[in-house]
Every structure is written in structure tokens, then in C-alpha cells.
Amino acid sequence: MQNIKNKLTLAKIRDQFPALNRTLKGKKVVYFDGPGGTQMCQPSIHRMMDYIESGMANRDGLFPTSEETEAILSQARAEIAALVNGYESGVFFGNNMTSLAYSISRMIGRDWKAGDEIVVTELDHSANVDPWVQIAEEKGMMIRRIPVDVDSLTLDNSAIDTLIHSKTKAVFLGLASNGVGTINDVKPYIEASKTVGALTVIDAVQAIPHIAVDQKALSADLVLGSGYKVFGPHIGFASMDPDLLSKYKPYKLIPAHNEHPSSMETGTQNHEGISGMIGAVEFIESFGEGESKRQKIVNAYQLFEQKEHQMASFLKDEISKIKGVKMFIPPSHVPSTPIISFVVSGIPSSTISKYLADEHTIFAANGNFYAYQLANKLDVMKYDGWLRVGLSPYNTLEECERFINGLKDCLKMYL
Structure with missing residues (x-):
């Protein structure tokens, strides 16, 4: 019965992604580039198109389309708050996570000064490093890095006590690595930061597609995410503790909204994209059970994790048997997302990526990401x-088998 249920669930998931119908050279395309951007689910597409087709409008108008835009913004804030167990009154949107990080860094760094310190990590995507480091350098601050x-x-973790102390103004942490998949234990760093009154900023971009992120349980001040990494449109979002947000003065146009969180959204927002995020959260929720939206979301992630773990375990086992391949994945006892990154001695990763796309219609990216x-x-x-293989709930074991066969063919060709 469980296998039948799983097969039905898999079919239901895949039916929600039109891009999975794409073919190349007569073969179905395999999308293993989820960490760089997932495919968009049908509910997200429907929400975007419905907003576009029914009439778009800017905010603050005394007519139906403008009032509908306001309602969409309000609903989207609630959906994102449920997605990350964050703060509805502290949710705001932007072009992408990187753009949000740069704009937020100007705001929170306004009062930083020489002699102050920030803490970043060696494991993070640079979007959660460079914006903060650059403003700290401008201020003449000390930059410390968690090795x-x-x-x-x-x-x-042995470095916590020496890195976070009375001079620390903010600590920036990635919840999951986009390079090697490690899910970081950020709680000790957040607790240490709270002790000294330092701000905590969590890059949850790679975590949100795979696990039920819980901002309140983490006690994180700010959580950042990307819609296009979690089955939605190209848009960024943030959830900030509203009590903390009220203490900051954002850089904004004088006549723009003064109330939070609207004050954080400079210029006209991507309203159709924000509408699409409602659909993305609805998609996740639809696979879960529970009395509340949040409970359904958490339950759905349990289903996704089980499915992704099965595929990732298969790939790791099979890749480990191939001579000349070195995987960069955390040990089995360390929690991780379904990312399998590796290199092959004697073959550039770009060559493997191109071969898999051209000969096997498998899309897997290479680089430093x-x-x-x-x-x-x-x-x-x-x-x-x-060469990074990133799995999503819409992927299948059959696609994983295709990848292994394609990789072996590539090695035969070039070694």
C-alpha cells in the first residue's frame, strides 16, 4: 500500500510541473539543476497568470485592481510567514536574495563603526558574505570568519567563543550549503549572538526547498529566501523580527510607504511574482496533512525529504563505485540536502556537464556556485x-539511473 501511495504521490507531484514535459532530441529532459533554480509549479504559474490576465495595478489606488494588488501582498506575506514560521508583519520582497542582502546591509550597517566586528562563514554562498563584508570594510570593521x-x-563549532563577543554586531550564517549540501547547526551561533546582542542573519535559500525552516524555533532575527529555488518565480523574500525591524530606518524614497514591512520594498514590486509565491506555498501545503497551514507544510516536507533521501542515497552509492570520482558530501551522520557534488580526475566538470546535456538530455551544472x-x-x-547534482521532489529514481549511465558513458568517452 505504501509503494502504491508513493507512486500516486510522485505522479501528482510531477503533474504540477509543465516543464517536465520538455523533450530534447526525442528524450525527456532531466532537471538536476534545482540548487540553481527549480522548475515552477503549476499553482505558481496559475497565480501569476491570473494576476496578469485579470488586470494589474500599482498600490494605493481607490479602484478594484489596486485593491486586489494590496490583498495579494497581504496574502503573500502570510504565506511566506507560514512557510518559514516567520513573522507576517516582517515579511518583505525584492528582486532576489542577493539584492535584498545588499539593501538590508546598508540599513543595518548604517550605525556600524570602526572597531566593530561581524562574523561570516567559509561555507556560505557569497550572497550571505560579500554584501556584509563590503560594508564592514567601508566602515573599517574587523571581519571574522567561521572556518x-x-x-x-x-x-x-570550536571557534564560537573566540569569534562572537561584545564587539560583534552581526553574525551571518547559511542554513544549508549550496555547494556541498551540509545543513548547518546554526543554533549555537544564534544563542551566542543573542548573549552579546548581535544580529543573526540566516541564508535559508538552499534549505527552504528541502526542509521545514523554523525561524521562531531558531530565534533568528532575519531569514532570507528565494522564490525560484522553491518552485516559484524569480523573486527574493525576507522575514525579519518586526520588533527588531522597527528599530531600523531603511533607505527609501521620501513619499514611499513608511510603515513596516512595506518600507523595505523600494519602488514598484514584482506583483505578479509575489502572487506566484502564494501558489508555490499552496503547492507545498497541498501534499501535507494537519489542522493548520503550517502543520500541512511541515508534513509535506517530511514526504519530500523521504523521497529525496531515497534518490540521493542511490546516487551516492552508485557514484562511489565509479573509479576516478571524488565526491564532496558530508558524512552520513551530518544532515544534508540532496546535493551530490563531485569531480572526476582527468575530466573538467564543464566537459561532463556539456556531455550529459548533449548526449543524455540531463541538465546538471558545474562551477563554484x-x-x-x-x-x-x-x-x-x-x-x-x-559537477553538482541537485535533486527536487519532482525527480525520479529512473532519472537517477539515467544519470549514472550517462556519467559512465562520459568517462568511457574521455578517459
């Missing part, structure tokens, strides 16, 4: 970076 253990691919500090520390750029 990564190259064997376990985890953060070195903006986790450049980690890529440099692991010395993978001499291979053109990692």
Missing part, C-alpha cells in the same frame, strides 16, 4: 569546479 572543517564539510571560498579551500576550481 569549515574540510573533512566533515561542517562549520568548526558562488560558494567560492569553499571551492577554493577544497581546490576544485582546477576541475572547472564541482
